[in-house]
Amino acid sequence: MFVGDGLRKRYGRSEALRGVSLEVADGEIVGLLGPNGAGKSTLAKIACGLVRPSAGAARVAGHRAGSPPARAAIGYLAELFRFPGWASAEEVMSLHQRLGGSTGGAAERAELLDLVGLADAARTRVAAMSKGMQQRLGIAQALIGSPRLLLLDEPTSALDPAGRRVVRRLLGEVRSRGVSVLLSSHLLGEVELVCDRVAILVDGEIVERGSPAELHTPRGIEVETGSGRRTYDGAVREDAPRIVAELVAAGESVYEVRVLASTLEDAYLEAVGERPS
DSSP states (O other): OEEEEEEEEEETTEEEEEEEEEEEOTTOEEEEEOOTTSSHHHHHHHHHTSSOOSEEEEEETTEETTSHHHHHTEEEEOTTOOOOTTSBHHHHHHHHHHHHTOOOHHHHHHHHHHHTTOGGGTTOBGGGSOHHHHHHHHHHHHTTTOOSEEEEESTTTTOOHHHHHHHHHHHHHHHHTTOEEEEEOSOHHHHHHHOSEEEEEETTEEEEEEOHHHHOOEEEEEEEETTEEEEETTOOGGGHHHHHHHHHHTTOOEEEEEEEEOOHHHHHHHHHHTSOO
């Protein structure tokens, strides 16, 4: 759906991207992580066609990024989006249909508002909506015109846990429809829950990539025994039967065994920390 190959972008003497290659497959959610200034926004702007790469190539749905067919295949929600407070959800959707050239009309508006759980709020003004409702309205407008790729920038950053759960479920529904998502976020726990793959971008380069599970590394085994908790640093899952057998043979009662692994946050901090200051 999206293919970026050897993307470089230079702004004067500053190089925002340094040979980034990234793919987002059909119906896949890819999380893009990185500190401020890592190049995430530049990559998204290249995908949208708002910025031309200094080198490399980007394609969306098989078309050159920025071309009319590529732009038509994209839906976008910025982190700091703003809708007029006086406009109703229906009016916001109608405006974006006209801006995007969609011919879906009232049927499309009704379907998308229902998809994001706002069917009963079509006439509610933006100023009267909660942050979670506005966020869902933002995703609904990004889906106008049946885009094949969604670019979402921090879609859950200002939401409470309940609101984040709603957006996670919504992204799962979008994925089930075959829509691809490139999700930029600082909330690593959210990314770990919803994304199929993750790419960590630092100083314009992808320094780590893979599924959240692949980025986890073993940290040892923890065993709860009758005499207390014991930790075996460096042990892996395959060592657990041996460790338990040795403890039982030594007369210990074993109540619980946990295989310890790093989190996505651990992998992120390690990847960022390895970069030169």
